Amino acid sequence: MTKIIPFRNCDGCPIRHRAICATCDGDEFVQLEAMKYYRSYSAGQTIMWAGDRMEFVASVVAGTATIQHLVEDGRKQTVGLLLPSDFIGRPGREIALYDVTAVSDVTLCCFRRGEFEKLVTNTPHIAQRMLAMALDELDAARDWMFLLGRKTALERIASFLLLIQRRTVSTDGLVVPQPTPVSLPLTREAMSDYLGLTLETVSRQFSKLKADGIIEYASKREIIIPDVAALRNVAGEGAAY
Amino acid sequence: MTKIIPFRNCDGCPIRHRAICATCDGDEFVQLEAMKYYRSYSAGQTIMWAGDRMEFVASVVAGTATIQHLVEDGRKQTVGLLLPSDFIGRPGREIALYDVTAVSDVTLCCFRRGEFEKLVTNTPHIAQRMLAMALDELDAARDWMFLLGRKTALERIASFLLLIQRRTVSTDGLVVPQPTPVSLPLTREAMSDYLGLTLETVSRQFSKLKADGIIEYASKREIIIPDVAALRNVAGEGAAY
DNA sequence: CGTCAGGTTGATTAGGATCAACACAGGTGG
DNA sequence: CCACCTGTGTTGATCCTAATCAACCTGACG
Incomplete structure (x- = not known):
């Protein structure tokens, strides 16, 4: 069932033109590519626990994951759906607020958080791309608030x-x-x-x-x-x- | 009822240390201060209509506003609450997706959108501050999704x-x-x-x-x-x- | 003094939750 | 190969929370 990812570098990466790296220029892209590493999770595995230290940020390359808020009494709400090209984690935050769970087999393109944060600080393109993606997610979250409320x-x-x-x-x-x-x-x-x-x-x-x-x-x-x-x-x- | 804002410049601004300008260094701050202008709205006035062109982005200086999604059949959901220091609008988007309404008398510190976008592109500090604020808002929206759903x-x-x-x-x-x-x-x-x-x-x-x-x-x-x-x-x- | 926006409270209804039984497919192991 | 189990999905019966419809209260303001 696990799909083997048939590439090692960014050429031919299925999300190359939609993910965080979409708008990088040559030099930035080289830096990103140098620090990336892949991780895989099988369906059902937890990628990140709320309260844990986040070691990395990542792009979803393949598969589907959910961001969930859950509470002692068992109530659970999925607060975000992560499909290929979506971004996991946030620079500048050490501790995860939500659980992230693979609902199908998932492949991530990961970046160590510390290094990535430095990149965000130093390369304007990446900060701007992050901002645009965050704002898009915010709009999506707001649409979902309407759905949940009304x-x-x-x-x-x-x-x-x-x-x-x-x-x-x-x-x-x-x-x-x-x-x-x-x-x-x-x-x-x-x-x-x-x-x-x-x-x-x-x-x-x-x-x-x-x-x-x-x-x-x-x-x-x-x-x-x-x-x-x-x-x-x-x-x-x-x-x- | 309308409170007169007793200042013309950023010294003594009540939100100076929490708003978008909080982390600006001297030069950036001068640029921001140079392009800012104040606007006031009385309770009940609409600040922005969904579908309208956004002329400016702004920080809420005083008062309370709501971001609302509303639908032809009359259903309405507030998808964001804007209190002093919160930011209105997003660089890179021309058309507003939601209505923004003053629920009390509101004072805004506005920046023309075009100029502000240039600033975001050119000054890393401001882009990073925008990113941090957007990500905080995203977390707040996700908490609210739990509230609305569960x-x-x-x-x-x-x-x-x-x-x-x-x-x-x-x-x-x-x-x-x-x-x-x-x-x-x-x-x-x-x-x-x-x-x-x-x-x-x-x-x-x-x-x-x-x-x-x-x-x-x-x-x-x-x-x-x-x-x-x-x-x-x-x-x-x-x-x- | 009348009007009206904002707020409270009551009676009834309805949409979705809860509790429960069952169907079905895919694995696993004898 | 079959019996069994488990995860997933469907459907039914009943209950309960919040929506709806309605009456009324209060205070501010012209």
Whole structure:
């Protein structure tokens, strides 16, 4: 099941043009490439514990991870989804605030935190890229706050499917025949943690979407969206582009 | 009601040491000071509309504003609370994604967006300060996602009161006699928008906290917390410091 | 003195949580 | 090869929290 990463250097890296390194110029890029190292985690493994010292920051190269806040009484909320090209960790913070867990097999491109922080201080491009990515994440978090605060269960599921669909097609690159099958990186339970629901409610809303013809199952973890506009409608998103 | 700001320059500015300018060195600071201008808004005014072109970025000098996401059918969620020293806007984005509304009379220290963006590009300190602030906001947004996804109504109110208390005492500076009165910058309705509740539920939970002796009213918009630890307990936060 | 925004409280409803049973696929080991 | 187990997902019955609908209170202000 574990995918072997078939490259050792950044040429041919699948996230080369979207990750933190996307806007680096020649010299900066050389520095980054020199200090990077890969790490792999299998599905279910914890990448980082809340409260732990963070040894590294990293880009997700392949796989899916979640950022989670969990509390003694067992309540859990996923506060961030990490897909390929997303960044883990933050320069300037020593202690992790959240757990990071691999939900599928994950490959990371890591940088020792100390060295990376020096790079951020010294090379404006990287600081600016970090800033742009942080602000994008902040906007995404705010959209999710609306979802968690105001959307119905059905709308949450629909929004989540659209999110995955958007990220998937843009990852795989070129345009694909319209009714694309979308494979879901999360279990029903992991989705419920992300959507502020229970796994039973998630399951029920999937059934409802299927009954209404909004989605079809290729398998339990792979859906087909015959009409994206219809799904967008259910999600309560404008008919935007 | 409108407070007149009794200063023209940055000396004596109440947020000088916490805002975006906190870590600027002499030269950077001079540049920032040269390009700044003040704007005031009275309670209820909209500072920025979602979809509008952003002419400026700004620091909140005084007053309270909210960042809101609202949707055609009337649903509304406050996705950010802006208190003194918080930053509005983002370099590199032309169009606002959210509405920003003054909930009390607000004074901003503004910078033309174009000029500010140049400064971010050219002066590493400011880019790094922006990054640190953005990452702090991201953490705050993630904590709020937990609140919206998993906390009960009572816990949300308690958490909100603690948030305001924390920000208030740290704003006013020195330590104050223990049972501090905390003045609430938001109406019940504005709180409900922030907490993902209805205003009726907010009101009920206030009544419950009062009945349980966790809070007392100095007035409807000013509460006293006799025992912060007890409130923290209700909020479901650890007994942390 | 009347009006209105902000706030409280009550009665009822509804959406999702909770508790519970069952289905199904994939492994594992006898 | 089959029996068993475990992780994942579905569906049903019931309960409960917060939403909704509604009435009323209070104080500020013209």
